[in-house]
Amino acid sequence: xxxxxxVVATLPTLMRALRKEETAAQQHQRLPSLRRAFxxxxxxxxxxxxxxxxxxFQQFTDTGFIVNGVNYEGSxxxxxxxxxSWSPKKFSEVNxxxxxxxKTMRPIPEILILGCGRHxxxxxxxxxxxxxxxxxKLEAIDSRNAASTYNILNEEGxxxxxxxxxxxxxD
Numbered sequence: 753x754x755x756x757x758x759v760v761a762t763l764p765t766l767m768r769a770l771r772k773e774e775t776a777a778q779q780h781q782r783l784p785s786l787r788r789a790f791x792x793x794x795x796x797x798x799x800x801x802x803x804x805x806x807x808x809f810q811q812f813t814d815t816g817f818i819v820n821g822v823n824y825e826g827s828x829x830x831x832x833x834x835x836x837s838w839s840p841k842k843f844s845e846v847n848x849x850x851x852x853x854x855k856t857m858r859p860i861p862e863i864l865i866l867g868c869g870r871h872x873x874x875x876x877x878x879x880x881x882x883x884x885x886x887x888x889k890l891e892a893i894d895s896r897n898a899a900s901t902y903n904i905l906n907e908e909g910x911x912x913x914x915x916x917x918x919x920x921x922x923d
Contacts, residue, residue, distance in 0.1 A: 807833050807906060809899035814920025817899065829853070830902060830914040831861060842921055843873050848882035851915060855886065861913040863889045863905070867898030869921030888913070895919045 807830055811818040816825040819835060829838035831853070840846045846866065854860065864883055866875065875883075875892045883890040893901070895916050902914040 805833060807835055807902075809903055812896060812899060812919045815918050817916065817918070825918075827918065828914070828916045830916070831857065832911060832913070833906070838915060840915075840917060843868050843917060846915065846917075847876070847879060851879075851882065854883075854888065854913070859911055860887045861911045863891060863910075863912055865898045865901050865905075865912065865914040865916075866890060866892040867895030867914065867916035868892055869895055869917045870919055871922065895921075 807819055809817055809819055810821065813823075816823060817828060818824070819828075824835075824837075827838040827840050829836050838850070840850050851864070854864070872892060872894050875890060880890060891898075891901070896919055898914055898916055902912060902916075905912040
């Protein structure tokens with residue numbers, strides 16, 4: 753019963769804080785978090801126990817991403833916990849050649865999450881065939897959701913790759 757009273761007493765304060773946060777003008781848009789606003793199990797918080805060497809997308813801008821507190825401009829290619837700059841500047845430049853690293857990479861990630869920019873775009877049949885030939889699955893979604901999906905799968909310990917165009921890219 754004491755826990756319930758604490759929840760009821762804390763809820764109005766929490767709601768006020770969330771409203772203030774929503775109305776504050778922010779230059780960067782935060783990615784959706786896995787954390788709940790309130791949990792009865794907050795003593796057992798596994799999500800905050802992410803290893804320091806694990807990549808985690810924290811925010812995005814129209815021109816880049818903030819990963820583990822570092823601002824990266826332009827497109828990014830992430831494989832497991834490796835992060836590198838990626839050459840395509842728009843979706844039409846994403847092709848088998850721009851993803852050729854997957855021809856030689858071992859182990860092959862189980863899925864490639866393709867962040868298309870602001871809007872979901874269909875991958876070309878040639879690109880789909882190339883990804884299939886490497887043994888990966890392809891998920892093409894907007895970059896905001898691609899970064900969040902990468903975070904979730906990476907935290908689960910799955911071998912995952914993400915090829916992300918900045919959110920402001922519209923092809």
